[in-house]
Amino acid sequence: MEEPMSHIHLPDGVLPVWLWASGFIIAILIGFILFRFAKKEVLAKKLPLLGMMAAVMVLGASVEIVPIAYHVNLMVISGILLGPSLIFLATFVVNVILALFGHGGITVIGLNTLTLSIEGILGYLFFRLFWKISKRLTPAAFAATFLALCLSTFSMIGVVGLGVSHYEELIHKDGGHGIFEFKLLKEESDPHEEGKERGEANFRRFIAIVLPLGFLGWILEGIITTLILRYIHRLRPDLLRREIKAS
Amino acid sequence: MIQLSYLDYLAVEGKSFLHRLSAGWKIVGMLVVLSGIVILRNLFGLSLLYGILLGLFFACRLPLRIFSLTLYPLVFAILFIFISGFQIHFILLVFLKVLSGSTGVVLLLGTTPYPSIFVALDKLLPSIFVTALFLTYRSIFILLKVLEETQHALYLRGGLQWNHPWRSLNNISNAFGHLIIRGIDASEKMYESMMLRGFKNKIHYKGE
Numbered sequence: 001m002e003e004p005m006s007h008i009h010l011p012d013g014v015l016p017v018w019l020w021a022s023g024f025i026i027a028i029l030i031g032f033i034l035f036r037f038a039k040k041e042v043l044a045k046k047l048p049l050l051g052m053m054a055a056v057m058v059l060g061a062s063v064e065i066v067p068i069a070y071h072v073n074l075m076v077i078s079g080i081l082l083g084p085s086l087i088f089l090a091t092f093v094v095n096v097i098l099a100l101f102g103h104g105g106i107t108v109i110g111l112n113t114l115t116l117s118i119e120g121i122l123g124y125l126f127f128r129l130f131w132k133i134s135k136r137l138t139p140a141a142f143a144a145t146f147l148a149l150c151l152s153t154f155s156m157i158g159v160v161g162l163g164v165s166h167y168e169e170l171i172h173k174d175g176g177h178g179i180f181e182f183k184l185l186k187e188e189s190d191p192h193e194e195g196k197e198r199g200e201a202n203f204r205r206f207i208a209i210v211l212p213l214g215f216l217g218w219i220l221e222g223i224i225t226t227l228i229l230r231y232i233h234r235l236r237p238d239l240l241r242r243e244i245k246a247s
Numbered sequence: 248m249i250q251l252s253y254l255d256y257l258a259v260e261g262k263s264f265l266h267r268l269s270a271g272w273k274i275v276g277m278l279v280v281l282s283g284i285v286i287l288r289n290l291f292g293l294s295l296l297y298g299i300l301l302g303l304f305f306a307c308r309l310p311l312r313i314f315s316l317t318l319y320p321l322v323f324a325i326l327f328i329f330i331s332g333f334q335i336h337f338i339l340l341v342f343l344k345v346l347s348g349s350t351g352v353v354l355l356l357g358t359t360p361y362p363s364i365f366v367a368l369d370k371l372l373p374s375i376f377v378t379a380l381f382l383t384y385r386s387i388f389i390l391l392k393v394l395e396e397t398q399h400a401l402y403l404r405g406g407l408q409w410n411h412p413w414r415s416l417n418n419i420s421n422a423f424g425h426l427i428i429r430g431i432d433a434s435e436k437m438y439e440s441m442m443l444r445g446f447k448n449k450i451h452y453k454g455e
Contacts, residue, residue, distance in 0.1 A: 013284040013344040036374065043375065044407060044446070051382025052434040055390050056427055058383070081427070093379050096385075100352050101316070103323070105345075108279055167337075203328050204357065224420050231424030239431065 012105030016166035019159070023110030028087045030114075031092065034085045046086055054079045058097050075116055076123030076145045077225050081239060087120035088113070115156045123148035137233055141226040149218040157207055164203050251387060254313065254353075258360045262306040265354065270363035271370075275354055280351040284344050284358045290336070293343035301352040317349040382437075386430065393429045397422045 030240040035043070079087040095112045098104060104112050126144035141247055229246050251445050256264070265273070283296045324345045328338050353365075361384055369377045401407075401412065407415040 012348045013287070014341060017285065032377075035373070046438040047375075047379060048382055048386075048434040048441065049431060050379055052386045052390070052437075053427075054379070054383040055386035056294030056423070056430055058387055059390055059394060059426070060423065070422070072419075077427070081431075089376070091380055092376070092381050097383060100356060101319075105284075105348055106352070108283060120344060152269055183355070202329070209329055212326040220416075223416055224423070227417060228424045228427065231421050232428060234433075235424075236428055239428075 012107045013106075014167070015108060015160075015163050018109045019166075020111055023108065023112075023114060023159075026108070027092065027110040027113045027210055029047070030088060030117075036089055038085060043086075045187060046082070048091050050082060050086050050093075054093045055179070057094045059095075061098060061103060062101070072221055072224050073116070073119075074225070074228075075119040076127070076148050076221070077228055078241050079120030079122075079124040079148075080127050080144075080229070084121045084122075087124065088117045091116045091120060111159055113150050115159065117206045118155055119148045119152035122151055124162050128219070130219055141229045142222045145222040145225040146218050149221055151213070153210070153218070157210060161203060163237065169201075252391070254356050255361060257309060257313065257357050261309075261358055263358065264428065265303065265307045265358040268358075270359045270367040271357055274364070274367050277351050280347060284347050290339055290343065293340065293347060295349045297343050297350065300354065301348055304350060304354055307354070307358055309354075313353060313357055317346060317353050320345045320349045378431050386434070386437075389433055390426060390430055393426055394422075395426055398411070 046145050057078055060072045061072065062177045075087075075091070078090060082090055092109070092113045095104065095109045095116065099109050099112075123144050126147050127140055131137065134177050176244035229240070274414065280296065280300065283292070287293050287296065304317075321342060328341060362381075365377055365381050365384075368380070401436050403420055404418055405414055407419060
C-alpha cells in the first residue's frame with residue numbers, strides 16, 4: 001500500500017513538460033509570496049523547528065510499519081504544529097530530500113509540493129475548526145486528517161488526469177500493441193474511437209486502484225495522526241495550543 | 248533512510264574520479280541526465296543513458312549494497328503502468344526512466360558529501376531554502392539516533408505484530424509522538440546555539 005496515495009510517485013519524464021513546469025512555477029510563486037510577507041525574524045526563529053519537522057516527515061516516509069506494509073507521511077500533524085505558511089516550505093524541503101532517495105522524480109517536486117501542501121494546510125484548518133466546534137481532540141484530529149488526505153488524493157488524481165493525452169502519445173508511439181488485448185466485445189471498430197475509449201478506461205483503472213488503496217491509507221493515517229496528537233496533548237499540550245493561539 | 252550515514256561515509260571516503268570532480272560539475276551532470284530522461288522517448292536512447300550511468304556506478308566502485316537503492320523507485324512505478332493497459336513498450340520506457348533517474352541521484356549522493364552539494368545549491372537557490380535543507384539534513388541524523396533508542400523501547404512494549412494491530416498502531420504512534428517531542432526540544436536548543444554563534448538567516452560553509 002505504501003502511502004496514503006496523495007504523493008505522486010511518478011518518475012521523471014512521464015508527465016508532460018508543461019504540467020511539471022507549471023507545478024514548479026506555481027510552487028515557486030507561492031513560496032516567493034510567502035517569504036515576501038513573512039517576518040524574517042519569525043522565519044529565522046522557526047527554521048530549526050521547520051527542519052526538525054521536515055526530518056520527522058522524511059523519517060516517517062522511510063520507516064515501514066512491517067505487518068501492514070505501510071508508511072506514514074505525517075503531513076497533517078506537521079501542518080498543525082508548523083502552521084500553514086511554514087508547512088509549504090517544509091513540504092518543498094521534504095520533497096527535495098525524498099526525490100533524492102527515489103520517492104518521486106525530481107521534475108515532479110513542484111507538483112508534489114502543491115498536492116502535499118494542500119494536505120498540510122487543509123489538515124491545519126480542519127483541525128482548528130473541528131476542535132473549536134467539538135471541543136474534543138480525537139474526533140477533530142481523525143476527521144481533519146481523513147478529509148485533508150481525501151482532498152489531496154483527489155487533487156493528485158486531477159494532476160495525473162491532466163496528462164492523459166500525453167500518456168496516450170507515449171503508449172501509442174509503439175503502435176498500441178500491448179501484452180494484453182482487450183477486444184472481447186468488439187469484432188471491428190474504428191481505431192480512433194477504440195483508442196479514445198481505451199484511454200478513458202485506463203485512467204478509470206488508475207482511479208479504481210488508487211481510491212480503494214487511498215481510502216485504507218486515509219483511515220490508517222487518520223488513526224495514527226490522532227494517536228500521535230493524543231500523545232503530544234498528554235505530554236506537551238502547549239505545542240497544540242501554541243499554534244491555535246498564534247492564529 | 249538508515250543508509251544515509253553510509254552514503255555520506257562513501258561520499259567522503261571514496262577516491263574515484265567522480266569523487267574528485269567538483270560538486271558543481273556533478274550537479275550539471277545530474278541536470279543533463281534529467282534532461283535526457285525528459286526528452287528521450289525511445290528505448291535505445293534510454294538504455295544507452297542507463298548503461299552509461301551503470302558503467303559510472305561500477306567505475307566508482309560503489310558497493311552493491313547501495314545499488315539496491317536505485318531499484319527502490321520501481322515499486323512506485325508499478326502503479327503507474329496500470330494507466331498504460333500493460334503496454335510492454337511503455338512499461339520499459341517508464342522503468343528505464345525511473346532507473347536512470349535513481350541511479351543518477353545515487354551516483355551524485357554516493358560521490359559528493361552533502362555540505363558540498365549545499366554550497367553549490369546556495370549559489371543557485373535562495374539561502375533560506377538551502378538553510379532549511381541543511382537543517383533538515385542535520386535533523387535527520389539527530390532523529391535517527393532518537394529513533395534507534397525508541398526502537399528498543401518499542402520492542403520491549405511488544406513492537407509491531409500482525410495479531411495485535413491496535414497495540415501495534417498505538418506503539419508506532421507513541422514512538423512518532425516521542426520522536427516529534429524530542430525533535431521539537433532539540434530544535435529549540437539548536438536555535439539557541441545557532442543564535443549564540445551569530446546565525447542570521449544564512450549558514451556559512453567552510454571555505455566561503
